Amino acid sequence: MGITERKEREREEMRQLILEAALKLFLTNGFEKVSIRNIADEIEYSPATIYLYFKDKNELLFALHQRGFAKMVAEFQPLRLLNDPFEKLVEMGRAYIRFAVENPELFDLMFIMTAPMDKLDKEDWVEGDQAFGLLMQVVQECMDAGVFQQHDIQSTAMMIWSSIHGYTALFLRKRLGMFAECDVPVIMDDSFNLFCETLRKGL
Template structure:
């Protein structure tokens, strides 16, 4: 009796169809300018149909948010091969910033927007945990190999994440108006380099 299995497959495919259409529209026009009706039009179904596959708009956004993490982990995977832990840490930071610049809408959804986190609320944030785990691990190695002094690992990881995230958050939300437009990305890169130096020798 393969019917229920086929139905399940169909259902999963419909979810993917919706998500792909949504992603396409979101990345093209920004999250604020895409409505459920737009997505429905794109896949040539009624708006109500989308609600058979997603609880509400936030649920849909959360699914895209998860996709974003899959993509990000994919891009980070090669970095895990770098043997020197500090060098690996630096490259992870650089990739974080690059990911934000190259996929601004997706990054926004993953780390800045409120919407996807509202669906979570109580439950815990598996993707976040995993990604943060990667960072904690590399920081731990830096301490083990004597690159960093021994501190609370999680607090240290948190400090590094925040420092790097700060650039991206200010950049994406247009708070770098004090720098000429053309310089903004350079400012971020230079700032990051300076931060890496500071980690090793202080300011």
């Protein structure tokens, strides 16, 4: 009975169609300014239809959020080639910041916006979990290689992630108004390099 399979496939195609349209609109107009009606218009369906494929707007956002992680993980792949674990860590941080600056809307959805996380009960956040696992792995390598002293991995990884995340969060939410606009990138860079140096010397 291939008919139910086809139905299911069509259903999945429709979901993807919605997500694609939503992503396109979000990336061009920003999240705040895109409504369910806009998305419905884009795919030439009624707004009510969207609710046949997603429970509510948050679920739709969460689906996009997963796409964001897929993209980020893809961009992290080249790092696997690096041999020096510390260099790998540093480049990972740089990639994180670069991703945030180049994909502000996606990054927002993944790490800053409240909306997509509102419904999540407990440990459904597989994507975040995996990404953090990757970081812990690299940190472990640094410790094994003697670049860092032995410390609790979770806390160490958390410390590094938080630090890197801080830059992006403050930058994306426009909290660096105390610097001249043109100085911001260079200060961010200097600051990041200083952090790396400090880690290498002090951790």
